[in-house]
Amino acid sequence: MKPTVHDIAREAGVSLSTVDRVLNGRADVRPKNAERVKDAVRRLGYVRDTNAANLARKRRYKFVFVLPEGPNHFVDTVAGAVREAAAAQVTDRADVEIVSVNAADPHAVVKRLKSLDLGQLDGVALMVPETPQVRDAIAHIKSAGAYVVAFVSDLPNSRCDHFVGIDNFSAGQTAGALLGRFLRKETGCILVTSNSMVARDSIERRYGLDEVLLRDFPKLRALPTVEFHDDPQRIRDTLTRATATHADLKAVYSMGSGNATMLEALRETAAGLDLVVVAHDLTPVTRQALVNGEVDAVIAQNVGHLARSALRVLRAKCDDAGIYESQEQIRIEIVMRENLY
Amino acid sequence: MKPTVHDIAREAGVSLSTVDRVLNGRADVRPKNAERVKDAVRRLGYVRDTNAANLARKRRYKFVFVLPEGPNHFVDTVAGAVREAAAAQVTDRADVEIVSVNAADPHAVVKRLKSLDLGQLDGVALMVPETPQVRDAIAHIKSAGAYVVAFVSDLPNSRCDHFVGIDNFSAGQTAGALLGRFLRKETGCILVTSNSMVARDSIERRYGLDEVLLRDFPKLRALPTVEFHDDPQRIRDTLTRATATHADLKAVYSMGSGNATMLEALRETAAGLDLVVVAHDLTPVTRQALVNGEVDAVIAQNVGHLARSALRVLRAKCDDAGIYESQEQIRIEIVMRENLY
DNA sequence: TACATTTTGATTGACGTATGTCAGTTTGGC
């Protein structure tokens, strides 16, 4: 039988009230008694029954996910995963709200963050670029007693409680290693595309790519990153030029967001070229491309895992419970047609 | 506010007792009233608070994991993951016991299964080969009211409640696809090793491999599977012979269990050969081999996920709750040095 | 109609914890 507060009280020779005061960090307990209670807890190996505690407190957790708005396949799949994870949690006393913000506009982001009802907010998961204003807003939320986790994109300079996401440098390395192995013994160059390099994610991936190519696959050369800012024509032109200029073009690495545009351009301009294609993020678009054989491999993160992990971490923080690191480690997944799920 | 049984009683115009009787499927409720209760549940969107319910019935779940005994790196990592997942669950009213059996001896397995105290057992996760005797034992456990999930290895002919693990055919396909892409444009043959082909897992992986190679990579030829039954000399001989006989040997595919032996032999006999090596199962051995560059990729399943998934599924069955398929889907992971975790 | 049977409702006490009240006991300062 697991010990209860009653057992602790008996063991420590104090009353239930005192045990309660110690356990919940309330005032008015003499240090000596507090010590005896803590001792008893340790001796009996007491762990608070969080479920019973939540029941007694009528506690419900309120969490908010702040996601970028606007049409984006990857964000859509993330949002879907969050909704699903949230649905699974309503039985478990947690209410989750998703708010969309124009992530490109720091002012709008901050405005939305400020408008959150901090009074009854337990935690926030933030998927927005880091700016000084955002950093301040996070500090403000935290000072109100809510927990903040960086979600998908890290916010290294803000004092978040946790980061739920992958290491994009390693992701870039993984892409590099895949390309290198897929092009074993071949010499040539790799076209690298991104919708925008302002996102730190893309920059980190690029670094990872370069590092691995330079070190392990010197026969491969990655061209400068082409940013196409949602402009289909731009990527089409670039591809056409690249195939013309670089006779030894062997592969394309699409660093995420804008895969659809990139693939379309690829279909039009490089149909017969037998290029190795590696892309980021598993979305309906890349999924289809994998099935069609247009993409050889996708570097992905499990969006369901992302969402659930963020929720688990926020809860653990609220309950002041420990985190199981190994469970919260988000994997850099390599998805090919054969292990597509 | 979430509705409670009280709300249901009021809405349905019956007493709490009646609601309780309906909710818990007890007898003595007139169909008409049962209907009214169910209607009210539907209208108010009531979902039972499992935690409060478990609290009230002092319920603790008792689960047993049956794992193969004997020295095996993969089973060790699985056992470790189960222990860790179990530790996380003690707070959550579940007790988990791990029992080891000599999986190769059906008689011993059955004997151990029969010795389980079915009276206070809620569920079993079984990682053993399927035999007619095992099938009967499973039926017996199920008839006692406990749930059974096949763990890691499927038991397709036993009427288990669930299978927690990967599709080994797809895993073999994935290996084939990796090998094919790593050996793009090359012609040659692949050495396939397994500790033993009696395990259905290896057979399925082999089928998957062959299918992909035949269809997508006809220039690659997989040699007949070499089984080495824990005999280091055997694999060493085979490798030596293979390198001598097949000048075009390009790759090795180790289908799991016995990676250490295989790698050692590889180190001794094929040091300078620049072979592509793909292995199964992430263990200390393969992990080290990835870091060393001796293995190019490992096909893995996340053992932590396996363990937690099995526990979640068993609980869901006990609570008669739904399963979130997407969460329980075990991924076929591709691990390289760069995305090693 | 009388009686047996089946359903129903009201009530109560758990489960492990939280929280509040209030009277009672220590303690520390002087």
Place this chain on the structure above:
DNA sequence: GCCAAACTGACATACGTCAATCAAAATGTA
């Protein structure tokens, strides 16, 4: 040694559900 302040304990109520009891009501049967 006194008094206020700091601490403590006993008790009650609650959270949402389960399980049991018993009386009351509805229904079926003869």
